[in-house]
Amino acid sequence: MAVLGNYEKISAQMINKDKSSYYMYSNVANGLFQAVGAIKGFARGKLLSFGGKATLISSVLQSTPIHMLSVLDPSNNILGHLHKTFARFFWSTKEEGKSRHWASWQNLFLSKEEGALGFRSLNDVSRELFAKLWWRFRTTKSLWSNFMWNNYCKKEPPTVVHFRGGSHVWRQMLNAREEVEHEIIIRHWWYAQCCPKLKPLFQAIPAIINWEQWKRRNVGKHGGSMSTNRVIHDINRTLHQLARVRYSWIPNIPLLWPYIIQYFEGYKPILITTRVTSQLPCHGWYKCNTDGASKGNPGPSSLGFCMRDDEGDVVYARVVDLGVKTNVVDEAKAILQGLEYCVEHDFQPLILETNSLVMKKAIEGE
DSSP: OHHHHHHHHHHOOOOOGGGOEEOOOTTSOHHHHHHHHHHHOOEEOOOOOHHHHHHHIIIIITTTTHHHHTTOOOOHHHHHHHHHHHHHHHHOOSSSSOOOOOSOGGGGGSOGGGTSOOOOOHHHHHHHHHHHHHHHHHHOOOHHHHHHHHHHOSSSOTTTOOOOSOOHHHHHHHHTHHHHHHHHHHHHHHTOOOOTTTHHHHHHHHHHHHHHHHHHHHHHHTTOOOOHHHHHHHHHHHHHHHHHHHTTTSOOOOSSHHHHHHHHHTOOOOOOOOOOOOOOOOTTOEEEEEEEEESSSSEEEEEEEEEEOTTOOEEEEEEEEEEEEOHHHHHHHHHHHHHHHHHHTTOOSEEEEESOHHHHHHHHTO
16 A cells, blocks of 8 residues: 555555456455455456457557567567467456467457457567668667667678678668668658659659569569560660650650759750730620639639620629639639629620630530
8 A cells, every 4th residue: 555655646646446456366365355455445356358458468468578579589489478378368258267269369460450459469579670770770870870880881781781690689680671671762762852853753763673673573483584684774764754754745855764864954944935915805795704723733722704895894703712622623613603604694795715725625625
């Protein structure tokens, strides 16, 4: 009780005895059970439900060994024994004796979406923790990463350095290297510093390289052969085709990747301007100018249209908030509302003007 009293003083939280219970080993004499209950004033606890056990395993039992697994690599026998202990605790329905296990513990590692309980395998947790250490070693600058680099990577880069002894942590980090390095490579390509037009090409490069390597692997698996130069040529060709599709208005894009980089870094668009002025409609005619705008596409949108007579004077104007729409929807609704207003008020004959090429082609049936 002294410990509980100290807890109340330090945490400034009172313990509710009506909601508290205590647990003791099943072989303890019943008289000792009653004596402890009389001293503490708690009720004797019952076995947890399956939901309570699942919460306890996920939040406490599987989280306790994380710090140990970050620096140690227990044998499969030890981790298997821990899994068996978790399974016995979860499936137990009585204080003593064995209980039926209705599903394999390995099957409970699947996610809840797949019909399991989402428990974590300690083998996977161990590999993930060493993979996390390798990620931090490769992507962050700290005193620890500098020490590891100077200690193990003085003569060879970390991507090719061999085991050759080293600490236990370093060896386990190297075991996770292959699983992490491709993610680091993708990250470097994705966040590479380049001009805006090269950004989509840089972000597509990891997928293109993986695809060409996969094709080479399949060719070799089925008895064929493909040289490294052929793979490089196919990668260059795919990047060139991507650049031509992505920037179809830019002529003479080079085929080779180094020249593509030089071309886009030095590219300056040629701007052609054309003066456009509004023309008054013929005598007795009306003109309806429509427009729509979207911030974000889709995003907050609005439309507007304006009616003028043959003198150029404004007859009517309207602006409408549309909520979250796209540019095409905004332009279409602007034309629709403008025409509806003209029909309703008999503004004929009429000239309709819009700045949307998409709507122009749609109206003309192109």
